[in-house]
Structures are given as C-alpha cells and as structure tokens.
Amino acid sequence: MSEQEKPTAAEQPRQVEWDLNELLGRLDGDGEFLRDLLVMFHKDARQNLEKSRQAMAERDFVLLARAAHTLKGMLRNLSMGAAAETAAALEAASRENRMDHSAALLEKLEKELEEILPEVEAQLAEVRP
C-alpha cells in the first residue's frame, strides 16, 4: 500500500465527532429516549469493535465487513459522522479483502471510538434521571 492510500487522522481535517445537537433535534429533544439509545450504543459499539478485531485477527473479511456495517449504521444514526465514515470505509475495504487498508482503518476507527465512548459515558451520567 502506498503512503498516499494510508489514511491517517492528521491528513484529514478534524470533523465534528459527535453532533449531539443534530441528534437531539431528530429526537425532538427527548432526553430519555437519547439515553436509551446511548445505553444500546455503549454496549453494541464495544461488542462490534471486539468482533471486528477478532475478524481482523482471523482475516475473516466477511465477518469484518458485517461488523463494520453494523458500526456504520449505529454511528450514522447517532450523528457520529466522522467515525461513521471510517466504518463505511472499513466496510468497503474489507469487502474488497484489502488487508492493510482494513487494518489501518480499523485502527483509526478504534481511536475515534475511544474518543467518543467517554463522551457517551459523560452524557449518560448527565442525563441520568
């Protein structure tokens, strides 16, 4: 893989990781429902990230694509645009069986989720009834 192809966080302009206002707008400001979704996300994101790591270790691109697809869906639904696009790129790369590219994208996605998950936890603490 060429250097050009390898995506790194530094090359890309930093996008908004989580557009919480946009999400709350879509939920008509329903904080309780937001909380329900975040609880699901907190559990499912970690699960699918784990699945992705395992699939990568086993070079199972079918499973990797599926896990990336699921992650992409939940990230888009929760207005986590940047990470969602990484997951979309990971899904596409794994469908093409591109090992190095997939590995780099998974690494990027892990970093992005590591940033997002504490924010989600903070939000959950905040909206706790």
Add this chain to the structure above:
Amino acid sequence: MRILVAEDDAISRTLLERTLQRAGYSVISVENGAQAIAELVKQDSPRLALLDWIMPEMDGVEVCREIRRRTEQAYTYLILLSSRESKEDIVAGLESGADDYLTKPFDVDELKARLRTGHRILELEDHLVEARESMRFQATHDLLTSLWNRGVIVELMTHEIMRSRRERSCTAVMMCDIDHFKSVNDQYGHAVGDEVLREVARRLHNSVRSYDMVGRYGGEEFLVALNKCNPESAVSRAENLREKIAGRPIQTANKPVSVTISVGLALSTEFTECTVEEIMHHADMALYAAKAAGRNCVRVARPSGIGKPSDDQLKETQVLMP
C-alpha cells in the same frame, strides 16, 4: 395500520419503532429475515414492511423474493432500508420485488411520505380486489336474494348429478314455488313482495346443509339440490322445507305475511336414464301436481307418474321433523 420492521441493529430498530409509533403505526419488530417471513406469511399479517437490506439469516432482498413468490396472499408493500447507495444494489433490490427503498439514516419526513405512497398502492389493491369480488358475486348470484342465479344453480346441479351417478349416490332436485305470490304483490305491493322473496330464500338457505345448493330459478320459483341425499329421507326433507315457510308468518316492514310453498321432488336415482333437463322437467311436473292438489304440499316424481308421498314416507317425515 400495522407495519413490520425487520432490522438487526438495535439502535436503528428502536429509532424506527419510535418514529413509526409516533406516526400512528402499530409496529411489529423482528431482528432477521427469517423472522420477517414468519410474520409476513401469518394470516392477518401486516401489509406494510420495512426490511433492512443486510440482515443475518436472510437478507431483505431474499425476503422480498420469497414474499413475491407467494401470490396467494393480499399484497404486501415492501420497502428496503439501505445504507448503500450504489446503483446495482438498488436495481437488484427493486428486481427482487421491493416496491421502494429508503437510505439510512432515514429522514423522518421522507419515511412518512414513502409510507403514504405504500398506503395509496394498498388502497388501490383493495379497491381492485373488492371490485373483482363484487363482479364475481354479481355474475353468479341473484341480486335480490343473494342465492345462486338460474344459470349457476343449473350448472352446479348438473355437475352434482353427474358426480352422484359416478359415485352411485342420490341428488334430490326440488322445485319450490311460493303459492299465490301474485296476490301478495297485489295486496301489499312489490316492496313487500321482495321482502317475502328474500325471507323465503333465507329460510330455504338456512334449512339445508352447507354443501347443498339453493338458487333462484325464476320469479317466485326456487331450485334446491340436496347432494348425497338418502332417497328414503328426501320426502321428509322436502316437507321440512315446506314447513319452514308455512310454519310462521314473514315479518315485513308493513305487517306479517303468511305464505306457503309447493314442492315438486325428483330423485336422480329414479331417473338414471334421463338428462338433467329431463329430471328438472319431472320435478316441475311434480310441482304442478302439488299445486293441483291444493298447494302447500310435496309431490314426488316417479318414472311411472307423479306420486303422493306414501304413508310410510310421511310417517318418517313426522319422526324426522324437528
């Protein structure tokens, strides 16, 4: 209206459920394609379905294909949910039998608008089915009494007599005519006459078994065919019909009207060499004989001539009558 949501991702599913419930839908959610099929083939299944494209067990495209393969059910409007936007995918999805597709994450207004399109299509389908059923009914039934019309009752009876000959069973053919019906019309008017016809039809229909046949043969004449009828009890069953009409007056909007019927009976086993037309002619002759004998009675056609029911047959009648 009920709607099925098939989506494996819990967050997407929850979002859809909430959006749809707020839009007034009653939502049934499942997590994979196999469960979606199981719901959609149930009786009274939802007519609208949102199917995620990529699901475990069976994906949305396969669900569409399977549902379209089964044509016996009412139409289901299928919308695929896709997070992919490439052209081949959309073509493949629509060719599998999906009616529409929606890209995730969905826009609430767009989702509602597309579901409205689904409603329109389903309404059109319902109107079409309704119109077809109503046309079929009108073509085969008498409009006033809702019994089989003359053409159909004769055809059905012909088939039944042919079958009874093959199976060596007996079909009882009864010509029933309302006595002095003209005077009912003259005395009470045609509206009351129509009510009397409807009620006589209803009583005849309710007095036979579900696999017997009753049709309106002419103005005030009804044709009843009893399938697999025991020849010994045919007279008593004809008597039973006569009694059902004569037994109590008919309540019309105007006032109660008492009517009776005369019945001419012919058994297919007595006329094995005759055509169906000839058997009906014999039943008709027996009906004339019943009229000549003073009306409100049963006469039986025999190859040797018209007979009065024997004492034995009438005795049996009394035993069998409720």
